[in-house]
Amino acid sequence: MITIGIDIGGSSIKAALTDAGRRILARTLRPTMAYSEMEQTFVQIHACIEELLAHEEAKDVAGIGVGVPGAIDLEAGVVFYPPNLPSWGEVPVASMISRRWDLPVHVDNDANCAALGEAHFGAGRGRSHFIGLTLGTGVGAGIISDGRIYHGQRGFAGEFGHITIHDDGPLCNCGNHGCVEAYVGIRYLMQRAVPALIADEGSPLHRSATENPEGLTPKDIADAAARGDGTAQRILRDTGERLGVAIASAANLLDVTTFIVGGGIAAAGDPLFEGIRQSASSRVLKVHRDALHILPAELGNDAGMLGAASLML
Amino acid sequence: MITIGIDIGGSSIKAALTDAGRRILARTLRPTMAYSEMEQTFVQIHACIEELLAHEEAKDVAGIGVGVPGAIDLEAGVVFYPPNLPSWGEVPVASMISRRWDLPVHVDNDANCAALGEAHFGAGRGRSHFIGLTLGTGVGAGIISDGRIYHGQRGFAGEFGHITIHDDGPLCNCGNHGCVEAYVGIRYLMQRAVPALIADEGSPLHRSATENPEGLTPKDIADAAARGDGTAQRILRDTGERLGVAIASAANLLDVTTFIVGGGIAAAGDPLFEGIRQSASSRVLKVHRDALHILPAELGNDAGMLGAASLML
Numbered sequence: 256m257i258t259i260g261i262d263i264g265g266s267s268i269k270a271a272l273t274d275a276g277r278r279i280l281a282r283t284l285r286p287t288m289a290y291s292e293m294e295q296t297f298v299q300i301h302a303c304i305e306e307l308l309a310h311e312e313a314k315d316v317a318g319i320g321v322g323v324p325g326a327i328d329l330e331a332g333v334v335f336y337p338p339n340l341p342s343w344g345e346v347p348v349a350s351m352i353s354r355r356w357d358l359p360v361h362v363d364n365d366a367n368c369a370a371l372g373e374a375h376f377g378a379g380r381g382r383s384h385f386i387g388l389t390l391g392t393g394v395g396a397g398i399i400s401d402g403r404i405y406h407g408q409r410g411f412a413g414e415f416g417h418i419t420i421h422d423d424g425p426l427c428n429c430g431n432h433g434c435v436e437a438y439v440g441i442r443y444l445m446q447r448a449v450p451a452l453i454a455d456e457g458s459p460l461h462r463s464a465t466e467n468p469e470g471l472t473p474k475d476i477a478d479a480a481a482r483g484d485g486t487a488q489r490i491l492r493d494t495g496e497r498l499g500v501a502i503a504s505a506a507n508l509l510d511v512t513t514f515i516v517g518g519g520i521a522a523a524g525d526p527l528f529e530g531i532r533q534s535a536s537s538r539v540l541k542v543h544r545d546a547l548h549i550l551p552a553e554l555g556n557d558a559g560m561l562g563a564a565s566l567m568l
Numbered sequence: 569m570i571t572i573g574i575d576i577g578g579s580s581i582k583a584a585l586t587d588a589g590r591r592i593l594a595r596t597l598r599p600t601m602a603y604s605e606m607e608q609t610f611v612q613i614h615a616c617i618e619e620l621l622a623h624e625e626a627k628d629v630a631g632i633g634v635g636v637p638g639a640i641d642l643e644a645g646v647v648f649y650p651p652n653l654p655s656w657g658e659v660p661v662a663s664m665i666s667r668r669w670d671l672p673v674h675v676d677n678d679a680n681c682a683a684l685g686e687a688h689f690g691a692g693r694g695r696s697h698f699i700g701l702t703l704g705t706g707v708g709a710g711i712i713s714d715g716r717i718y719h720g721q722r723g724f725a726g727e728f729g730h731i732t733i734h735d736d737g738p739l740c741n742c743g744n745h746g747c748v749e750a751y752v753g754i755r756y757l758m759q760r761a762v763p764a765l766i767a768d769e770g771s772p773l774h775r776s777a778t779e780n781p782e783g784l785t786p787k788d789i790a791d792a793a794a795r796g797d798g799t800a801q802r803i804l805r806d807t808g809e810r811l812g813v814a815i816a817s818a819a820n821l822l823d824v825t826t827f828i829v830g831g832g833i834a835a836a837g838d839p840l841f842e843g844i845r846q847s848a849s850s851r852v853l854k855v856h857r858d859a860l861h862i863l864p865a866e867l868g869n870d871a872g873m874l875g876a877a878s879l880m881l
Contacts, residue, residue, distance in 0.1 A: 412823040419817050422810075508722050510663065511721060540730055
């Protein structure tokens with residue numbers, strides 16, 4: 256089955272013509288233009304589709320899957336006020352695309368699409384129960400249960416970042432205190448990292464943290480950790496340990512023991528994963544301990560697009 | 569459909585002949601004899617069944633449902649080392665009962681049965697998504713999703729008591745720190761209550777807390793709170809607030825907004841529920857706030873038995 260998968264992110268739109276997500280036959284990329292009018296974003300979306308439909312293999316295309324960063328009414332294919340697309344209100348994404356191209360359109364949340372992509376084609380192959388986490392500005396998650404996305408009552412399930420790990424902890428963007436996102440979301444992570452790097456005169460990042468803290472990125476920390484910097488390693492390990500607290504809570508509540516971790520700082524590798532595994536394994540109920548698998552995601556930035564392409568499977 | 573529902577608790581076995589859980593046609597109660605050999609407990613179970621089958625209405629009985637306090641292999645009907653039945657190892661409950669009575673037998677966890685009972689006949693009627701909580705020594709839970717029990721990969725889902733709310737909090741029975749159970753489980757609740765009551769010379773419970781703290785029960789605190797004692801009310805309200813932290817985490821992760829709270833201290837009423845509602849509502853994501861319902865359970869001690877009786881629906 257030939258399908259198109261589209262991942263609408265805050266900065267770019269990624270789209271591909273695929274064999275139902277299995278193989279990428281052609282791909283394209285356009286700017287989201289998130290701070291323009293919504294119609295401008297749709298001009299870009301339609302341009303992606305037009306480009307992909309021009310390929311020879313697209314003549315039998317069965318449908319289009321779209322991943323969007325927001326809460327979604329799945330049956331209606333309507334997206335509600337996605338925070339990273341500020342000019343969008345309630346947008347009937349499915350009907351706006353299907354009307355134009357006369358094709359079936361399925362829409363789901365971007366984190367759900369990324370988890371579905373990993374389920375079909377990445378680190379989740381052969382696993383019918385897992386939670387796919389995407390670490391970035393927030394902590395997105397898709398819950399895969401019996402091989403399918405678990406949506407909850409209204410389609411809003413998977414707000415993993417807003418599991419409380421410390422009830423009088425730092426204020427989170429959402430208004431609650433001590434959400435796991437208020438420790439491991441990129442902005443909060445950098446807030447904790449900068450003073451630690453300023454305090455460590457031996458760190459290769461000491462100078463940039465002191466002189467230009469705004470310019471420091473999670474990738475700088477990951478790179479410094481990979482080159483052996485102890486402070487950078489400690490920051491990533493601590494981040495992993497915080498994430499492990501919420502992983503243990505979710506494992507105990509849902510009887511899910513596989514967690515697939517992707518997104519920007521997940522590329523930081525060993526110290527982060529060591530922190531997650533040590534913390535989650537020591538905190539989870541004994542019955543889950545041996546079954547616990549914390550795996551790196553395999554599809555990188557393509558996960559959401561490939562998952563969207565497989566929404567109609 | 570006529571069924572038998574059996575709830576095997578740590579101290580007593582409750583059983584009833586029912587119209588698939590809807591109406592109780594006859595009921596009986598026997599001691600669990602949890603500290604004798606396992607066979608003694610089965611003598612009591614079989615005696616309950618024999619007594620109920622002797623009723624006229626039992627001639628068309630379609631099956632037996634059993635709720636057991638432990639982890640269960642649902643397909644095999646095998647229970648694994650239930651902590652409150654210390655002489656039980658791996659016990660094939662379903663086959664031991666079906667062989668003797670030549671009837672289909674369904675087995676599930678007691679907290680799942682209690683949630684299912686509330687779903688069909690209690691506070692969960694008409695609600696297809698909720699979490700049923702039973703406050704006691706631990707915090708049991710059954711997750712109802714699309715009208716059915718959510719079991720997770722191996723049937724162990726629902727360990728709500730082991731959601732972490734404060735990652736460097738008090739040591740929990742399970743080995744983790746800061747589980748919600750380590751704040752609201754009866755033993756931990758009493759550990760926090762006694763010093764507060766000793767410190768408050770004006771409390772009607774001051775004397776018993778000082779002279780015989782071991783004799784004090786959650787019911788004493790609930791009664792004192794109902795009579796207006798500020799310290800007792802504060803203890804219950806604080807307990808509710810702690811529970812509300814975990815409720816907000818579960819609501820955010822699963823998109824579930826109805827929580828039905830039963831069990832011993834749930835009878836404490838207003839201050840407990842006020843604490844839960846205030847805390848959960850202020851912590852949950854905005855998208856869930858208006859939909860949040862914290863309801864008292866309606867079936868009391870019969871919930872597990874009635875849910876077991878409806879397992880084959």
